[in-house]
């Protein structure tokens with residue numbers, strides 16, 4: 001039943017509001033009501049599950065000045081941990097997927113076993129877990145330089161050399177709109193190629209290649225130090241690269257993964 005609000009209704013309504021405390025008084029904190037969060041709930045037990053956060057293989061400060069200490073702490077302890085926790089939760093409904101390694105879990109044929117309604121949670125968090133585990137491993141203090149051996153030869157064959165390959169990887173990361181990764185992959189036909197993915201997607205998810213190297217271009221990976229200058233972060237990142245680890249990934253990719 002509509003009726004026009006009269007000035008009197010408005011004034012009456014205002015008058016009905018309880019007056020607040022006089023100015024200058026300190027309002028005590030309201031006692032906790034039914035909607036207040038519990039005062040001292042013990043920390044939730046860990047969700048449990050097949051996956052756990054791997055320790056960072058070096059100190060948080062080890063990649064300074066290229067990647068700052070606080071970024072490493074937050075990135076590893078909070079972001080990566082959250083992917084692990086949420087992955088374990090998502091897998092509770094899928095006992096048949098719980099024994100798979102992160103690398104196998106995110107492969108196309110296994111993700112496709114998950115009903116579409118639940119697939120995004122496993123795709124995003126499984127990708128987040130796999131991608132970050134790789135990311136910590138392919139960096140090291142005192143890294144940088146150039147690849148050697150078969151990977152160096154492949155860089156020449158595919159791109160004309162490492163400097164050109166690095167530029168293509170950086171360019172793909174720079175042009176990724178929003179959050180994602182830039183990748184150097186070995187394609188199923190044995191070629192090195194560069195591509196980028198959104199979110200926590202990974203080249204294994206659509207079978208486009210085996211990830212030899214990937215750089216996280218989410219803002220959480222660089223914003224504290226580099227703010228909006230993603231290009232500066234990408235250039236600096238190569239001073240952290242662990243070519244031994246990347247070379248081993250390349251050898252594994254060539255060996256049939």
Ligand code: MN3
Pocket residue numbers: 075079132216218220221
């Ligand atoms: Mn990240």
